[in-house]
Amino acid sequence: MSLFALGLLTVIIISITNLLLYKWWKPKHKANLPPGSMGWPLIGESFQFFSSNTSFDIPPFVKQRMIRYGPIFKTSIVGNPLIVSADQELNYIIFQQEGQSFQSWYPDTFIEIFGRQNIGSLDGFMYKYLKNMVLSLFGTESLKNMISEVEVAVLKHLHQWCRMDSVELKDATARMIFNLTAEKLISHDPESASENIRENFVDFMKGLVSFPINIPGTTYHKCLQGRKKAMKMLKQLIQERRMNPRKQNKDFFDFVLEELSKERTLLTEGIALDLMFVLLFASYETTSQAVTLAMKYLTDNPLVLQTVTEEHESILKSRQNLDSQLSWKEYKSMTFTFKFINETVRHGNIVPGIYRKALKDVSFKGYTIPAGWAVMVCPPAVHLNPDIYENPLDFNPWRWEGGEINGASKHFMAFGGGMRFCIGADFSKVQMAVFLHYLVTNCRWQQIKGGNILRTPGLQFPDGFHVRFSAKSSSVKGQI
Numbered sequence: 001m002s003l004f005a006l007g008l009l010t011v012i013i014i015s016i017t018n019l020l021l022y023k024w025w026k027p028k029h030k031a032n033l034p035p036g037s038m039g040w041p042l043i044g045e046s047f048q049f050f051s052s053n054t055s056f057d058i059p060p061f062v063k064q065r066m067i068r069y070g071p072i073f074k075t076s077i078v079g080n081p082l083i084v085s086a087d088q089e090l091n092y093i094i095f096q097q098e099g100q101s102f103q104s105w106y107p108d109t110f111i112e113i114f115g116r117q118n119i120g121s122l123d124g125f126m127y128k129y130l131k132n133m134v135l136s137l138f139g140t141e142s143l144k145n146m147i148s149e150v151e152v153a154v155l156k157h158l159h160q161w162c163r164m165d166s167v168e169l170k171d172a173t174a175r176m177i178f179n180l181t182a183e184k185l186i187s188h189d190p191e192s193a194s195e196n197i198r199e200n201f202v203d204f205m206k207g208l209v210s211f212p213i214n215i216p217g218t219t220y221h222k223c224l225q226g227r228k229k230a231m232k233m234l235k236q237l238i239q240e241r242r243m244n245p246r247k248q249n250k251d252f253f254d255f256v257l258e259e260l261s262k263e264r265t266l267l268t269e270g271i272a273l274d275l276m277f278v279l280l281f282a283s284y285e286t287t288s289q290a291v292t293l294a295m296k297y298l299t300d301n302p303l304v305l306q307t308v309t310e311e312h313e314s315i316l317k318s319r320q321n322l323d324s325q326l327s328w329k330e331y332k333s334m335t336f337t338f339k340f341i342n343e344t345v346r347h348g349n350i351v352p353g354i355y356r357k358a359l360k361d362v363s364f365k366g367y368t369i370p371a372g373w374a375v376m377v378c379p380p381a382v383h384l385n386p387d388i389y390e391n392p393l394d395f396n397p398w399r400w401e402g403g404e405i406n407g408a409s410k411h412f413m414a415f416g417g418g419m420r421f422c423i424g425a426d427f428s429k430v431q432m433a434v435f436l437h438y439l440v441t442n443c444r445w446q447q448i449k450g451g452n453i454l455r456t457p458g459l460q461f462p463d464g465f466h467v468r469f470s471a472k473s474s475s476v477k478g479q480i
């Protein structure tokens, strides 16, 4: 109760002090701003924006305003005037104009959590430099070698799961995916204290887009504490590694240390640590949510499960050598699985909003987006638009038949678009496909409880997703 009062007080004080500021910017652009309400001073429409819902549909906040104002409207969230775009043409322009009319931007909550020097906040030369560094780790050539690493981790975890009475999938997949990514980035050794790093990443999805009230008890506060601890551990790890450099099995840390030791390098330890932190987060939360969602869709749609299973069993059947491992060629042949993955990320909408800032006044369809305003591209509004995807709330992988859905890049933005397109998209597809391969060929499972989603607006599984696994006796390879 006192916590609530304190929070309320903070909000009221901030609102009053910002009233003047609000008056200052409001009349300036009145003429041709998109329609919409700016709500209360400072608080804006934050309460409505953060209200949770249990549906897979477009968040009610956006949906109601789309009906009232059309696909482009203005609002104000935690002190930031914001244009929301559910319009695929405008989204396309926003992505294509990166660095010209628009620039990557994150609310202050993101910046505090991700660090001021994280890759999302950087632009220009430094950004390109970091991007190339990351691409060398997650590019096609590296991915080919990664199949076998993903294989080892997946088999190990499936093996464990089949021996448990009940597995909570959100947590279990998160462990598996974190294990994989951390292996790639920092060769984390679960025997040492570093398993705790993962604990600090819990709750991030909730805290990222939340009220930035940093007092004990708030999700935001928890996130900031998590960042502090995780950064401390990463710092410690990098120092340890500096003392004991590796000659073999180099990971991203070794790569970073090599870069740092070069003369005239652009990289600083601060930037490297922020990058590491963002990569761990960006890969871990998103992919583990995608895997959990995939399991949910398979559980709820027996025909889809059957079709995926047939595809993977036929891969095994057409093998010459039964003991061989999954090859890149086999990976590439999983056509239905890729449709299933596309449908999973379309329907699941793991990323509810992608943020930018207008660098100059931008005119679009008679509206002006003023320089300095934030812009939020809303992928769910596109992915659940019935003009693009028929019966959008149906989970239907077959809709991807024939490859390109008319105008793919404008209609599919689960991994973003333009210059800032997700660096890890292919990595996450490898992880998912390899996981699915071993899952459907080796295991059966049964839902026990949970499996409901909640959007706040970030995706969550409030009561988990509990299933019981068992090994398929007919398992062709008999590995589990």
Ligand code: HEM
Residues within 6 Å of the ligand: 104, 119, 120, 131, 134, 138, 279, 282, 283, 284, 286, 287, 290, 345, 350, 351, 354, 355, 413, 414, 415, 416, 417, 419, 420, 421, 422, 423, 424, 425, 427, 428
């Ligand atoms: C299903 C899994 C994933 C989803 C849905 C996803 C989604 C996204 C989206 C929507 C963006 C665009 C953000 C923006 O434009 O501001 C993005 C960027 C990014 N993603 Fe992912 N991602 C996933 C997996 C990964 C993985 C596995 C990695 C690790 C390598 C990763 C690393 C990044 C990075 C570093 C960026 C920033 C790129 C830039 O600013 O140029 N993501 N991701």
Ligand SMILES: *[C@@H]1O[C@H](CO)[C@@H](O)[C@H](O)[C@H]1NC(C)=O
Residues within 6 Å of the ligand: 052, 053, 054, 055, 060
């Ligand atoms: C979710 O949103 C719908 C549509 O706005 C609303 O009718 C429903 O009550 C909401 N459900 C929850 C649990 O908030």
Ligand SMILES: *[C@@H]1O[C@H](CO)[C@@H](O)[C@H](O)[C@H]1NC(C)=O
Residues within 6 Å of the ligand: 153, 175, 179, 190, 195
């Ligand atoms: C992560 O992977 C390592 C090595 O592959 C393994 O020893 C460890 O048990 C895994 N950690 C967890 C939490 O599953």
Ligand SMILES: *[C@@H]1O[C@H](CO)[C@@H](O)[C@H](O)[C@H]1NC(C)=O
Residues within 6 Å of the ligand: 335, 338, 339, 342, 400, 401, 402, 403, 404, 405, 408, 409, 412
């Ligand atoms: C998945 O979506 C992407 C982006 O729209 C598209 O290029 C690709 O062809 C799709 N894959 C399948 C198998 O339909």
